[in-house]
Amino acid sequence: MSRNLFLFTLLILLCLVLAVADIACGSVAISLRDLWQTFTHSEANSLYSNIIFEFRVPKAMTAILSGAALSVAGLLMQTLFRNPLAGPDVLGVSSGASMGVALYVMAASWWSVAWVQSSWGLVFAAVCGALMVLLLTLGVATKIRQSVTLLIIGLMFASVAGAVVSILQNFSNPDAVKLFIVWTFGSLSAVTWSQMRVLAPIIFIGLFVAFWLQKNLNALLLGEHYARGLGIPVTATRIAIILITGVLAGAVTAFTGPIAFIGVAVPHLARGIFGTSNHRIAIPATILCGAALLLLCDIISQQTTYPLPLNAISALFGAPMIIWIVLKQR
Amino acid sequence: MDTQSITISQNPTLRTRELAIGYTRQNQVSVVQQHLNLELHQGEMVCMIGPNGCGKSTLLRTLAGLQKSISGTIFINGEDLTTLTVQEKAESLALTLTDKVDVDKMKVHEIVEMGRYPYTNRFGKLTDEDRQIVANALEKVHLTEKTNRCLNELSDGERQRAMIAKVLAQATPLLLFDEPTAHLDLPNRVAIMLLLSKLAKTTGVSILLSTHELELAMQVSDKLWLMSDAGVDVGTTDELIAQGSFERVFQSNLFSFDAVTRRFSVNK
Numbered sequence: 001m002s003r004n005l006f007l008f009t010l011l012i013l014l015c016l017v018l019a020v021a022d023i024a025c026g027s028v029a030i031s032l033r034d035l036w037q038t039f040t041h042s043e044a045n046s047l048y049s050n051i052i053f054e055f056r057v058p059k060a061m062t063a064i065l066s067g068a069a070l071s072v073a074g075l076l077m078q079t080l081f082r083n084p085l086a087g088p089d090v091l092g093v094s095s096g097a098s099m100g101v102a103l104y105v106m107a108a109s110w111w112s113v114a115w116v117q118s119s120w121g122l123v124f125a126a127v128c129g130a131l132m133v134l135l136l137t138l139g140v141a142t143k144i145r146q147s148v149t150l151l152i153i154g155l156m157f158a159s160v161a162g163a164v165v166s167i168l169q170n171f172s173n174p175d176a177v178k179l180f181i182v183w184t185f186g187s188l189s190a191v192t193w194s195q196m197r198v199l200a201p202i203i204f205i206g207l208f209v210a211f212w213l214q215k216n217l218n219a220l221l222l223g224e225h226y227a228r229g230l231g232i233p234v235t236a237t238r239i240a241i242i243l244i245t246g247v248l249a250g251a252v253t254a255f256t257g258p259i260a261f262i263g264v265a266v267p268h269l270a271r272g273i274f275g276t277s278n279h280r281i282a283i284p285a286t287i288l289c290g291a292a293l294l295l296l297c298d299i300i301s302q303q304t305t306y307p308l309p310l311n312a313i314s315a316l317f318g319a320p321m322i323i324w325i326v327l328k329q330r
Numbered sequence: 331m332d333t334q335s336i337t338i339s340q341n342p343t344l345r346t347r348e349l350a351i352g353y354t355r356q357n358q359v360s361v362v363q364q365h366l367n368l369e370l371h372q373g374e375m376v377c378m379i380g381p382n383g384c385g386k387s388t389l390l391r392t393l394a395g396l397q398k399s400i401s402g403t404i405f406i407n408g409e410d411l412t413t414l415t416v417q418e419k420a421e422s423l424a425l426t427l428t429d430k431v432d433v434d435k436m437k438v439h440e441i442v443e444m445g446r447y448p449y450t451n452r453f454g455k456l457t458d459e460d461r462q463i464v465a466n467a468l469e470k471v472h473l474t475e476k477t478n479r480c481l482n483e484l485s486d487g488e489r490q491r492a493m494i495a496k497v498l499a500q501a502t503p504l505l506l507f508d509e510p511t512a513h514l515d516l517p518n519r520v521a522i523m524l525l526l527s528k529l530a531k532t533t534g535v536s537i538l539l540s541t542h543e544l545e546l547a548m549q550v551s552d553k554l555w556l557m558s559d560a561g562v563d564v565g566t567t568d569e570l571i572a573q574g575s576f577e578r579v580f581q582s583n584l585f586s587f588d589a590v591t592r593r594f595s596v597n598k
Contacts, residue, residue: 231420
């Protein structure tokens with residue numbers, strides 16, 4: 001237990017350091033001293049304080065929340081499908097969320113533009129899209145047990161969602177198309193404080209439910225029949241897992257755009273570091289690893305004159321990880 | 331003595347009345363076994379034997395409430411199984427299945443602790459009593475030294491013993507095992523059967539298991555449920571030999587049963 005405590009302390013410290021680094025890095029580099037002064041005397045430098053409080057802090061918070069949410073969504077899906085390759089982007093859940101956003105943004109442009117401003121509407125559309133793909137995948141997964149087949153079906157769902165988006169674009173006005181395309185680049189800096197008031201509570205609720213389900217999740221590791229034998233309401237648990245996975249992955253995708261590979265890679269990282277699949281440890285470990293990894297991705301993406309797309313950085317981390325998992329499975 | 335045996339027989343751990351088992355697919359009912367009136371008493375170990383496809387696994391799953399019966403009633407400690415809640419079921423019976431448990435990075439004690447899930451809070455927090463029960467269960471299956479090892483590092487025999495420890499930790503009056511000796515070598519098969527037999531005797535739990543280890547089952551079980559397409563013959567090994575049940579159920583030109591040596595020998 002002391003080893004776990006040590007690792008958790010280390011990870012929390014790492015997250016704090018990375019968060020500070022993430023706030024300091026960017027097109028305008030801010031020294032640690034200026035950062036400290038801005039935090040202690042907020043009137044000292046209005047330019048820095050504006051950059052820090054209006055842009056950098058919400059961006060760092062978004063990185064932490066999104067990293068945690070996507071990674072826990074991945075962990076829940078891997079337990080639900082009993083498949084190490086499951087994850088929100090791999091099984092097309094992110095694509096489903098994208099389709100929901102596309103429908104919302106572009107279809108809304110036919111009625112009224114004011115609608116698009118509502119963060120709740122955007123989140124609702126993304127969550128609906130994510131849940132739809134999750135339910136379809138679950139339907140297929142009950143018939144097919146093989147990991148790789150499920151992966152291919154996820155890719156097919158993603159392709160269908162992509163096709164629907166393309167067709168929608170054809171019928172939409174240019175402004176709506178532009179709005180959507182900017183969204184697909186994936187960015188942590190798009191979240192404003194008012195949107196944070198929507199995003200943060202949704203993610204906190206989702207993570208809390210995941211903690212609440214830890215016993216049921218552990219029992220599901222043994223398989224459906226054993227879980228039932230231990231008095232776990234399997235069907236209700238499955239529905240709860242699907243709902244919170246859809247909400248976590250959908251809400252994040254709605255605000256940041258699709259971020260690939262974090263969801264599938266981080267749970268493996270967390271279980272590997274702590275050497276356990278027990279959700280009592282694996283859930284908090286996944287939250288911390290996810291937050292740290294996405295902060296790191298964001299810091300790296302800020303190192304060039306024009307910020308690199310976040311998706312490119314996360315793929316560099318995540319794609320080799322998936323290949324490693326497939327190889328380990330033989 | 332007489333009154334005592336009556337009170338026991340009035341309240342068996344497990345009783346079925348006119349039970350029919352099988353599958354329903356697209357409104358097509360296929361019955362595997364029917365008119366089953368079986369009883370399992372406290373401290374008794376019963377081995378279920380019979381050829382493949384006679385419905386051993388189906389019966390176990392039905393008795394465990396994992397599969398619906400076609401008709402008839404199952405009583406556990408006198409209560410109708412269908413009226414029990416999920417929680418009550420988990421406190422009345424525990425089982426191991428032939429489903430392969432393939433859990434990466436879970437320690438033996440974590441698996442056994444899951445046996446305490448029906449009694450713990452939402453977060454699975456263990457009390458000192460729970461820990462003691464888990465330690466006792468591990469000791470009974472002789473896995474105390476391996477408690478901190480990962481489940482998938484164990485041999486097949488040790489893994490099966492770990493699953494039995496999980497069932498013991500659940501502390502239920504009825505234990506069901508679907509082929510607990512499958513994929514094991516001879517010493518492990520004998521060890522597991524003797525272990526289960528001893529558990530029934532010493533702790534008073536009722537054990538029902540299915541197996542293909544015919545000769546082993548004949549020696550260690552209190553009673554046999556000999557299943558075939560014609561139904562289930564119930565009795566001790568001696569009774570079933572006297573009735574000629576073994577010859578009838580395992581009828582074949584390839585081998586024959588010798589009632590004196592109690593062995594099957596291949597016809598060359």
